[in-house]
Amino acid sequence: MQPINRKPSNQGQPHGQKPAKQHLSYSSNIKPLGSVAQGTAQTLFGQKASKQLPKRDPAPSRTSYKLQRLWLTPMVRSMAKAAIPTLGLLAIGFYLVNNQGLRDHISTRYAETRESIQTRPEFMVDLMKVSGATDRVGDQVRAASQIELPASSFELDLPIIRKRIEALDSVKAASLFLRTGGVLDIVIEQRNPVVIWRNKNGLELLDANGIRAGVSQSRLDYAKLPLIAGEGANADIAQAMSIFAAARPFENRVRGLMRIGTRRWDLVLDRGQIVQLPETEPVAAVERLVAWQSAQQILARDIKTIDLRNPSRPYLRLTPFAMEELRRVRSINLGVETKL
The missing domain is CATH 3.40.50.11690 (Cell division protein FtsQ/DivIB)
Incomplete structure (x- = not known):
């Protein structure tokens, strides 16, 4: 008798010759791992089978090729950059011209938005300061400026106000500055009569x-x-x-x-x-x-x-x-x- 679980000896076989394959017998419900389908194996290990997509042809289609060639022509590029936006703006303008209600609505909304921004406290001018002038000339400068305070800084046209002040005989030059705190500072270079x-x-x-x-x-x-x-x-x-x-x-x-x-x-x-x-x-x-x-x-x-x-x-x-x-x-x- 031979002991169990012992490999058979190679005695009786020539040296260098591989032993003959042993025919293993399996149960009817057990298959070798190599014969298991790939999808079944991936399912067993928690992986999803990947679909193999067909390879994409890198060459463009005829339609795509013709469109690319058409885009490279100077006339088409010029039309796309200038003509089409111009036509779009003309269409919008034509629509606005023929729609009185829309124009009124846009104008009203614009005026309300502008008024709400201009009348904010940080843009208001509440005080006028005149420096470099006598009291008599200072009163003339305030009258010539024609400014009613408080006023929004957006409504003050400083170059026009400066021209009004410099039109006075007693003023040689004037400089206007908007200071923080809502102060309009008017610096006067006065003409000194001799x-x-x-x-x-x-x-x-x-x-x-x-x-x-x-x-x-x-x-x-x-x-x-x-x-x-x-x-x-x-x-x-x-x-x-x-x-x-x-x-x-x-x-x-x-x-x-x-x-x-x-x-x-x-x-x-x-x-x-x-x-x-x-x-x-x-x-x-x-x-x-x-x-x-x-x-x-x-x-x-x-x-x-x-x-x-x-x-x-x-x-x-x-x-x-x-x-x-x-x-x-x-x-x-x-x-x-x-x-x-």
């Missing part, structure tokens, strides 16, 4: 360049400013200011300058005295008058006109009362001489 010009239109304030810086209703409103008068007096403000500066030793008697024939000046003093200045070098003539006044008090005498137009020979014109006194004195002197 003289008052009396002309046929009234009293005008002029700056150092002869540009009008405002008007005055009364001479007393600007009593500290010197006065000039006559046609063309505004053309040479620098020379006028030099004459006023040279006449400073007796400035309390100076009433103003009169332009004569747009060529020269007459210095007008109180008591009706007039100093006629030359056309050239009028400042030097005033300086000679100052020296004359310091030496002989010429302006304290009964003299109506001092003609300095000829530097080498000044002329004096006496007042009517002084002329009568001079005649009387001369007649007395002549009578005394006759008696002698």
Whole structure:
């Protein structure tokens, strides 16, 4: 007898020869694993059978090929990029033109949306600040701006407002800024008047360049400013200011300058005295008058006109009362001489 579970020996077989296959017998309900169907095996192991798709031909179809070739033509590409969008916009515009109700609805919605955005608190201007100007000019700037506060910053046309402000005679330049907190800051570069010009239109304030810086209703409103008068007096403000500066030793008697024939000046003093200045070098003539006044008090005498137009020979014109006194004195002197 041979023991159970022991492999049969290879005795009796030639060396190097494989043993003959043993015919195994299986049960009727057990099959070898290789004979199990693939789908059944994948089902047993929890996998789903994959469907094998047919291979796709990479070559395009005739229709696709023709469409691609058509798209590459310049005319078709131009139509697709320009003509079709243009036709679409025209169609939309034509529809809107012929639909009054839709247009009214769009306009109403747009106005409501715009109003709701513009009237938000962060876009409102509640205060106007004017800097760089006097109180009088500041009031003129506020009136010229024509702004009713509070107002939305979207409704303020700053360039237009700046032009209105710079149209004022007293404003040389203006800058507008919208500050945080709803403040409109207006920075003014003001024209500083240096003289008052009396002309046929009234009293005008002029700056150092002869540009009008405002008007005055009364001479007393600007009593500290010197006065000039006559046609063309505004053309040479620098020379006028030099004459006023040279006449400073007796400035309390100076009433103003009169332009004569747009060529020269007459210095007008109180008591009706007039100093006629030359056309050239009028400042030097005033300086000679100052020296004359310091030496002989010429302006304290009964003299109506001092003609300095000829530097080498000044002329004096006496007042009517002084002329009568001079005649009387001369007649007395002549009578005394006759008696002698």
